[in-house]
Amino acid sequence: MYFQTEDNYLNILLVEDSPTQAEQLRYILEKRNFRVTLAGNGKQALEILREFRPNVVITDVVMPEMDGYELCRTIRSREKLKDIPVILVTTLSDPTDVIRGLEVGANNFITKPYDERYLVSRLQYLITNMELRKDLTAEMGINVYFSGKNYFITAERLQILDLLLSTYENAYHQNCELLNAQKKLQELNEHLEDIVRARTAELLSANAQLKIELQERLRAEEEKTKLQAQLHQAQRMESVGRLAGGVAHDYNNMLSVILGYAQMALDKVEPDSTLSEDLREILSAAERSTRITRQLLTFARKQTIVPQVLDLNETVQGMINMLKRLIGEDITLNWRPGPQLQPVKIDPSQMDQLLANLCVNARDAIVGVGMIDIETSMATIRPEDCADNAELVVGDYVVISVGDTGCGMEKDVQEKIFEPFFTTKAVGHGTGLGLSTVYGIVHQHNGFINVVSAPGRGTTFKIFLPTQHSEITTKEGTGNGVTQRGQGQTVLIVEDDEAILKLTGQMLRNLGYSVLSANSPGKALSIARENLQSIDLLLTDVIMPEMNGRDLAELLAAIHPEIKCLFMSGYSSNIIDGQGMLGKGLHLIAKPFTAKKLAAKVHELLDSKAAPPAATNN
Ligand SMILES: Nc1ncnc2c1ncn2[C@@H]1O[C@H](COP(=O)(O)OP(=O)(O)OP(=O)(O)O)[C@@H](O)[C@H]1O
Ligand SMILES: [Mg+2]
Structure with a gap:
């Protein structure tokens, strides 16, 4: 809305000591087509009013030299000026403001900070009322006692009504603002509750996560302790195994000798003699000992x-x-x-x-x-x-x-x-x-x-x-229990343990074989070279200094492709296979062995035309 007089503009005298406040208000008013004249205080305003008559005076209350109340009172007291409406700019924070405003004859109030729409409606209302009441004048005075002080109010009824209405309007306006603020506060509050809810949920979930992590860590610790104990146990078993395996290996060789000679001696004596009985006792004790060394070798995973x-x-x-x-x-x-x-x-x-x-x-x-x-x-x-x-x-x-x-x-x-x-x-x-x-x-x-x-x-x-995903092995036929004898075939025995070498040679000779003995692979090779055509079988230990049995067999096979090979061992090793398993096509007799077992094995290799069965360790 725009306010205009005959010469098109409404003139406002704006009295304000703060230049920024003055400019702010001037901007609002001029935007609405008011014409604004500025004065820095009451005195300056009165100066201006000598020559210029505005339609409305808007004045701040607190100013140097002459304040707003004083200015209003002076305007009211001067015949030429007294009908110019005066609006006081106040905070209205104190009811005395209104009483004082009435006392000095102010027409209306506006409050800081300025609400543009409110300010303009106030001006419109004031100007319209002034127009309507141009001719009504009822001068009277009234004493008002308020807040311990006497005030003499000469304002006319309508002026008082204006002031009361403006106070009411102001209160209403502030109430609206208050309600608005309250609504905003409520919204903020609700939002805050949402935020609190969200944050609480976040915290709860973080807490749960933390609990899970804690449990996870505890579980990991327990697992670690358990695994360490298992590792410790495995290491202990491994070292006990090595010890047991080593002892059993040495005992096995000695038991082979005891068993072998006792058996041979037994074959030489009368079955009913006391000597025969003693020898059988030696044999049975040695066999029991063999069982123990076997078990130890099995534990040590050294059993072939x-x-x-x-x-x-x-x-x-x-x-x-x-x-x-x-x-x-x-x-x-x-x-x-x-x-x-x-x-x-x-x-x-x-x-x-x-x-x-x-x-x-x-x-x-x-x-x-x-x-x-x-x-x-x-x-x-x-x-x-x-x-x-x-x-x-x-x-x-x-x-x-x-x-x-x-x-x-x-x-x-x-x-x-x-x-x-x-x-x-x-x-x-x-x-x-x-x-x-x-x-x-x-x-x-x-x-x-x-x-x-x-x-x-x-x-x-x-x-x-x-599980194993290959064909089930068919059972091998077993021997018929009769000691198999040789027919003069030549066997080359290679064994670094002299006692075993001697014993095995004796056993084979007794079985009817012709025997060549070597206590080292080197010696075996030179014998093989000299007796190229007449060696039928190589019977060799697996683990020897210089060279292992398998390598020796390969070298001999190069010299004599027809030569058969039988390994003897009481002890598995990497040379056979890390797990003690015998490779395909290799034949082995486990130590200690009896003459009968050796006979069966040698016979199996030398006399069977078909591929001989795999060795067993029984
Ligand atoms: N089924 C079982 N019930 C209860 N205790 C057992 C059982 N199996 C083994 N044990 C315990 O484990 C011990 C070791 O068993 P292990 O078979 O190694 O040796 P052993 O039976 O004492 O002697 P061996 O088997 O050499 O004759 C046994 O002495 C026994 O205390
Ligand atoms: Mg047992």
Whole structure:
């Protein structure tokens, strides 16, 4: 809206000591087409009013020299000026402002800071009212006592009404502003609540995350401790194994000599003589000792093995009768073959040993009557299963489980059961080698063992053997039990242990072979060169200084392609294979061996036309 008089503009005298406030107000007013004249205080305003008559005076209250009240009073007191409307610019924070305004005869108020629309409507209202009341004049005075002071108000009724209305309007306006502010505050509050809610949710989730991380860390710590303990145990078993393996190897050679000579001596004496009986005692003690060294070698994984691809269900089935005899009549043996078992690759004789050892232990753990359950099944080890057990390897396994209703074991016993010579049995009842042997066998075949046991609640051993995806090996024919004799064929024996060399030579000569002996590979090569056409078989040790048996065999085969080769060893090594497994087409006789076994083996190689069967270590 634009305000105009006859000469088109409404004139306003603006009295304001602050230049910025003055400029701000002038800008608002001129935008609405008012014409604005500025004065810096009351005195200046009165100067201007001498020559210039504005339509309205808008004056600040607090000013130097002459304030707004004084200016208003002076305007009212001068005949020429008294009908010019005066608007006081005030904060209206004090009710006295209104009373004083009335006293000095102000027409209206406006408040700082300026609200443009409000200011303009106030001007419009004031000017319109002034127009309407041009002719109404009712001078009167009234005394007002307010806030401890007397005021004499001469303003006319309508002026008072204006002031009251403007006060009301002002209050209304402020109330609106207050409501607005309140609304904004409420919105802000709600927003704040949203923010608080969001932040609380964030904190809760961070807290939960922290909890998870903490648990994760604790789990990792536990896992680490567990893995360290497993590693420690594995290292201990490894060093015990090395010790046991080394001792057993030396004993094996000595036992071979004792067995061999005792056997030969026995062949020379009358069967009924006391000497024959003594020799048989020596033989049987030596054989028992051989069993112990075998078990130690098995534990140390130094036993030479000939694994075959087997169906475990078939293998176990074949053993059930023998196992039943082993455990006696008071104990029930339940055999539950699992379905769809995949083949495994294991030395069958070791499988026999493993099951027999587990069943005997189960039998010994049962007092009176009880039950032994043998089961087979398939299992898959996934990566997550390996997390807390360093021993596990991902893959498919055949599991053979032997459970009993026996006495069970305390934790401290369980920790030691695989150690050689650990036994809880009375002297003479257990050597403590049963489970060491099982341990060696399983590990040599890349498997692992799981034991679940508690005192009074029985024990279950689970043996995991990796599955094998090749054809099941058909059974080999076994010898007929008759000692096979030679027909003068020549055997070159190479062995760095002089006692064994001598003994083996003696055995072969007794069997009807012609023998050449060499205590080193070098010597063997020179003998071979001299006797090129007449050597039928090389019988050689595997581990020797200078050169290993396999390399020697290759060199000899280059000189004499027809030569057959039989390795003798009580001890597997890298030369055979890291796992003690014999390569295809290689033949081996395990030390210590009897003359009869040697005879069968040599005969098998020299007299069979077809490819001879693989060696076994029995
Ligand atoms: N099924 C089982 N129930 C309870 N304890 C067992 C079981 N199997 C083994 N043990 C404990 O483990 C120990 C070691 O067993 P291991 O087979 O190695 O030796 P052994 O049976 O004492 O002697 P050996 O087998 O050489 O005759 C046993 O003495 C026994 O305390
Ligand atoms: Mg045992």
